Amino acid sequence: MKRRTACNAMLLVMAALSSRMPRAQVVGRPARLAFLVEPALEAPLQQAIVKALLEGLRALGYVEGRNFSIEFRSADGNFSRLPTMAEELLRQRPDVLVTAWPASAMAAKEATRTVPVVAVSVDNPVAMGLAQSFSRPGGNITGIGSWALEIVAKRLQVLREFVPTARRVGILFNPDAVGPGGLEPALTNWQKGLGLAIHPYPARGPTDFDGAFAAMVRDGIGGLLVFADSNTYTHRVLLNQMCLQRRMPSVWGGRDFMTGGALASYQSDFPDMFRRSAALIGKILKGAKPGEVPFEQSSKLELVIDAKAARALGVVVPPALLLSADHVIE
Structure with a gap:
C-alpha cells in the first residue's frame, strides 16, 4: 500500500x-x-x-x-x-x-x-x-x-543624408507600442550620435495626427522618422498623404509602409x-x-528609396544612397 x-x-x-x-x-x-x-x-x-x-x-x-x-x-x-x-x-x-x-x-x-x-x-x-x-x-x-535601437539610429542617419540642412528632426510613434522606460534614454543616445535635436511626437491614431504635424511645424522639424508599428501601418496611406501635403521628408520602418509619400525605408x-x-x-x-x-x-537589411516621392517633395536623393539602395521606386 x-x-x-x-x-x-x-x-x-x-x-x-x-x-x-x-x-x-x-x-x-x-x-x-x-x-x-x-x-x-x-x-x-x-x-x-x-x-x-x-x-x-x-x-x-x-x-x-x-x-x-x-x-x-x-x-x-x-x-x-x-x-x-x-x-x-x-x-x-x-x-x-x-x-x-x-x-x-x-x-x-x-x-x-x-x-x-x-x-x-x-x-x-x-x-x-x-x-x-x-x-x-x-x-x-x-x-x-x-535590431531595435541600432536600426533606428541608422534610419536617422539616412534621414540626415536626405535633409543635411535640418536642425531638428521628429519621431512619430505610438506610446502604447513603446516598451518600459519610453524613448527618453534612447533619444539621448541618438541625439549625441546624430548631432542635432530630435523631438518625439506621440500619436495613437488619426485623431492625433493633425496635432502632431502642427506641432512639428511649430518646432521647425525638417525631417520625420515614422516608427513601424500597427498604428502607423494601419494608417500608412493617410500618413503618407500628410507627409506629401506638408512636404515633410520621412524615413520609415518597412517598405510595405510606403504608399507614395515616404522617402525611404530601412528595415530588416x-x-x-x-x-x-x-x-x-x-x-x-x-x-x-x-x-x-x-x-x-x-x-x-533592406534600404528602399522612393525616387518619385523625392521629386514630389523637392528632395534630391544623394548619389551615395542611390548606390546603396536595395530597391528604388521610380
Whole structure:
C-alpha cells in the first residue's frame, strides 16, 4: 500500500512538472501551428510574412493540409485585442505558436509558459524579458530579433543624408507600442550620435495626427522618422498623404509602409526572417525545447528609396544612397 501511494505521488509530481514544460515531439499526426499578428493581414503582409513562412516550411517538407495545419488570428491593428486573440489560439492546443512583431510576442508571453513560441521580428528579446540570453533563452520562447535601437539610429542617419540642412528632426510613434522606460534614454543616445535635436511626437491614431504635424511645424522639424508599428501601418496611406501635403521628408520602418509619400525605408528583410523562422519551428516539432534553441538575429537589411516621392517633395536623393539602395521606386 505504501509503495502504491508513493508511486501515485510520484506520478502526480511528474504530471505537474510536465504540464509546465514545453510540448514534446509531434509524432503520428499533422502538426498544429498558430499565428498571431497585430496588424490586419492585408495583401502586403500576406505576401511579406505568411507566404514567406509557408515557403520556409515547405522547403523543410511541411506542406499545409498534408502534415500540418495553421490557424491565424489578427487583432486588426487594435493592441488591446491581442490577449484575447492569444487565448483563442491557445484553446486550439497548437504545437507551436508563431508571433509577428513585439506586441504579439508580449501577448503570447503573458498567455502561456508552456506552449512553445517562435517570436519573429522582435526587438532585443533579453531586454523585453522574452529570453534569458540569445544563446540559451531558457523558457518556452525562441525566435528572431530584428535590431531595435541600432536600426533606428541608422534610419536617422539616412534621414540626415536626405535633409543635411535640418536642425531638428521628429519621431512619430505610438506610446502604447513603446516598451518600459519610453524613448527618453534612447533619444539621448541618438541625439549625441546624430548631432542635432530630435523631438518625439506621440500619436495613437488619426485623431492625433493633425496635432502632431502642427506641432512639428511649430518646432521647425525638417525631417520625420515614422516608427513601424500597427498604428502607423494601419494608417500608412493617410500618413503618407500628410507627409506629401506638408512636404515633410520621412524615413520609415518597412517598405510595405510606403504608399507614395515616404522617402525611404530601412528595415530588416521581413520575408527573409519569416522564411528563416521555419527552421526554428521545425526544430521544435522534432522535439527540441525552445529554451535551448538560440535566438537568432536578422542578418539581412533592406534600404528602399522612393525616387518619385523625392521629386514630389523637392528632395534630391544623394548619389551615395542611390548606390546603396536595395530597391528604388521610380
